[in-house]
Amino acid sequence: MTRRFDAIIVGAGQAGPPLADRLTKAGQTVALMERKFLGGTYVNTGCMPTMTLVASARAAHVARRAADFGVLITGDVGIDMAKVKSRADTVIAHAREGVRAWLDGMDRCMVIEGHARFDDAHTLRVGDDLLTSPQIFLNVGARATVPDMPGLGAIPYLTNTSILALDRVPAHLLIIGGSYIGLEYAQTHRRFGARVTVVERGPRLIGREDEDVSAEVRSILEGEGIDIRTGVVSITFAGSGESITVSLDGDPVACSHVLIAVGRTPNTRDLGLDRAGVSVDTRGYITVDDELATSVPGIWALGDCNGRGAFTHTAYNDYEIIAANLLDGERRRLSDRVSGYALYIDPPLGRIGITEAEARTRGKPYLIAKRPMTHVGRAVERDETLGFMKVVVDAGTRAILGAAILGCEGDEAIHGFIDMMSVGATATQLQRTVPIHPTVSELLPTLIGDARAPAE
Template sequence: MSQHFDAVVIGTGQGGSPLAVQLARSGKRTAVIERHLFGGTCVNVGCTPTKTYVASARAAHVARTASRYGVDIGGEITIDMARVKARKDEVTGASRDGIEKWLRGTPNMTVFKGHGRFTGPHALEITSDDGATQDIDADMIFINTGTRATVPHIDGLDSVPYLTNSTILELTKVPEHLVIVGASYIALEFGQMFRRFGSRVTLLVRGDRILTREDADIARAMQDVLVREGVEFRFGAQADRVERSGEGLRISLGDEPIVASHLLFATGRTPNTDNLGLDRAGIPVNRHGLIDVDGQLRTNVEGVWAIGDVNGRGAFTHTSWNDYEIVAANVIDGESRSVDTRIMTYAVFVDPPFARVGMSEEEVRKDGRDALIATMPMTRVGRARERGETDGFMKALVDANTKRILGAAIYGIEGDEVIHTFVDIMNADAPYTTLQRAMHVHPTVSELVPTLLGDLKPLR
């Protein structure tokens, strides 16, 4: 016999957990289903654990370069990877346990541990680890199943060990030579952190540049920093076969092989939609395996929504959280919010960090509008000079007619925080002069944003 709920949330990622709690607190009899680890990708194998590793890697980097600041540490800097992992496990474990306790302690909430599959548009079957099943149905269902690492098809891969963004976090020894397939955000973050841990790191890049979604000047500047730190790049490199070689791996790149101790794939994400029974619910997926939704995150089936990475409307923790806010506002508070008006912003947590909001210079040029542009090297920023971290630059693009900011990019010290000065002004739909005329605190990076905007010139 099926158990009925007002609302069911499948998955406890950054959008699912708070949505389930809000639904329950609003008086709806709510169920939440978690197949594996509470908290989803961000808490367990994404943002939280990787940023603990970034912190450890930066500590090692600061220690190695301390003499530049007149600080003599003395002796060789070594990495205890088991302790780095233990610290990560402590941080992620606390977050994961906190989310589970939050959900289980919420009145009006039922937590199911198992794998949920649709058996109809509003019906689900939950299979627990021991094989037991439970049928439930609900008036409203919210899909929040996220994504997993994509592993390409390469000859011989099924017979050799390899790593993904999840499994690399379980290493207790620093790899001797880490080869990374990929050239985007995840690849670059892991590349720099493991180089700072002491690994030899080689990135295999299919094309002729990294960060193909970003402007070429940003990509070049970031590559220069990573090369200076010792990260190696092989461009035009595509692995066509892998095999064991002693205690490591031999990766064939046409006629030019490379030998590695460890191989990491950072080649994108695959939506967790292939085992949800979506066909029984009448919900199609697109060619990328994503669930198409409208601006209010509704699927083609009445009463079923898709939030988070699985809907293709954003692939970040903050977009997932914003999905929750939009759905909760619409379903619980009767509002009519939409992701269609959302201004995309994100960051890459290399060191120094890179952050962007809105359109890139390349996108503005393709759009063909009358625009203004300004750039400023971080060498002009007092905070950067004082800290001895002057790599990178800031860039802003403005519509020449409306004076609205079209986009901004910051590659440099504290860029992941400074970008929010642009984010807030753009969301307020205020002219760039509002930000240009603001008084900021000295000495900070943000204080140079008005100066940057004061140097706007026509985009040629």
């Protein structure tokens, strides 16, 4: 027997449940399939648990610095890792329960637990059940990439998922990958008390950022006692349990735990996409057009699996685009999106638009401005003056091309740039705004005023 629905959604991440809500409120019957946990990466293994750990680590860091602020704490600052884990587990559980209650409260929505695979372009199989619909939305997310490295399969390595199960502080955590996930866990566990080594094959950390941003991030992390190795060509593993040896270009490093954080892989290989005729790229990401439609009419892909944004906020925006186009008669497009992101070390890095290096390759005149956080009153008052802010402006049109704020509240202050870029406002218009004092954002107009042509 085949059950028929007006729409089928595969995956209950950040795009799936809100889309089910809109579709059911429009009178459609919806089947939402999830093979593991409701809430997707964000709730279960991504930002929500990670930021919970980051918050615990920051509390420990601030407590250790209490005397700098005239606050006296007697005795050492200790870490109860079991309680830290329990707190993260509770946050995850409450979020899952919230998603479940939301879905259960939707009229005409059926939640089906199980692994969905295509039988054809309009039919999905879950176990022995067949479901069909003229509209299918894929929101299947991504998982940690595990590279083929000598000896890796013989050791008990961790990923961003399994590291959440730790209820003891690692003696020595060695992280393969010097990008966003790896660096967040590096600082977090260093602040918990672990010895931490970060290994990056590239010449520098977070290679997509400008060199000055990369260098400052490295300085911040090394200042907290994190060992960073870049430009490592050969990496091999040996050992068992919590006695592991990692050879870095022939230099043996003993550690207790290894975290693999070298990227993400879309969860698309076992969906039967070939039977539906859905095209994927060489990395397995589902190819979509500017309105998130796949190569097959009636099938859309949202979130991490489409390779058009690897963030919770871009996944949610994918839902907004599809809902607006299908239900509201609009014509919203991916190419209209101005999307920022952040690196959640402390202090955080907020980013939007192109880098200075990318501006240089455009071949058009541009302006650049940079200001250290030591010149930001809010940062000075908090004694959090590491980092800087910078902006790139088109010299002719005065359009804001990109910005980076690495410093106190950089993840919040960057929204001043995001908002202006989203509405097409110029740097001149931002320069004439009057932000609130004392904030980090109040320096944005001043920063714009400093914009000059780069030195030759």
